[in-house]
Amino acid sequence: MTEQSTVRERVVVAASAMLAQHGLNATSIRETIKRAEAPLGSTYHHFPGGKHQLVVEAVELAGAQVSRDLERQLQAGALAGIQGFLRLWRDILLDSDFRVGCPVMAVxxxxxxxxxxxxxxxxxxxxxxxWEARLQVALVEHGHSAEAATGLATLLVAAVQGVIPLCRAQRSIEPFDRVAERLVALI
Known part of the structure; x- marks a missing residue:
């Protein structure tokens, strides 16, 4: 890994973290660079498309990380994989004391x-x-019809993404646990 790619990667990671905690409008290039401990000029070198390019790359990074985790979890089967997917988001909320959500949702x-x-x-x-497509495949493998699996996959993603701000606002994991329990029961 070169120094150039290290700076670039740090900036993308910092932008992803800022999106998850503060949202799209509060994620500025200047603050992202500061958090990444990178020189301001490097931003324009690495991200000639400006904030748009940086945000897209940050969202894609976060999405890929969750996708890899989901794929790894699903190797144990659909139910275990979905429980792992739910646990991932639950842990993010608890580990951050409800200060961090999902950068994809922020955008x-x-x-x-x-x-x-x-x-x-x-x-x-x-x-x-x-995410929906991968969950849909797992649900079909678990025995659901393609139509039911498509609906359940959308419900899973929508429910998780919807309960995150609810938990953050209430500073409580209880809504998440209630939603997760109902989702697992549906599977």
Whole structure:
């Protein structure tokens, strides 16, 4: 790994963390660079597309990390994999004392103040589709019909992404646990 790629990777990781904690509009290049301990000029070198490019890469990084974890969890079977997927998000909430959510969701729900974030929305949509598709395959393998599995996969992603802000607002894991219990019962 070169020093150049290390700086670039640190910036992308910092942007992903900022999105997860503060949202799209609060994720500025200047603050991201500060948190990544990188020189400001490196941003323009590594991200000539500016904040749009940085946010897309940060969202794709976060989405890929969750996808890898989901894939690893699903190797134990659909039920164990889905329980692992739920545990991942539960742990994120608890480990951060409800201060961190999902960077993909941050991009999906927050409209930029000054412009349209179509590339960011497209990246988030692609990630959600990948999670749903992988869950759908696992649910079919678990014995659900393709139609039921598609609906359950969408429900799983939507429920998890929806309960995260509820838990953050209430500073409680109880809503998550109630939702997770119902989701597992459906599977």
């Amino acid at each position: 999906a729900v927050e409209e930029p103040v000054d412009e349209i974030a179509q590339r960011e929305l497209d990246a988030a949509a692609g990630i959600y589709r990948r």
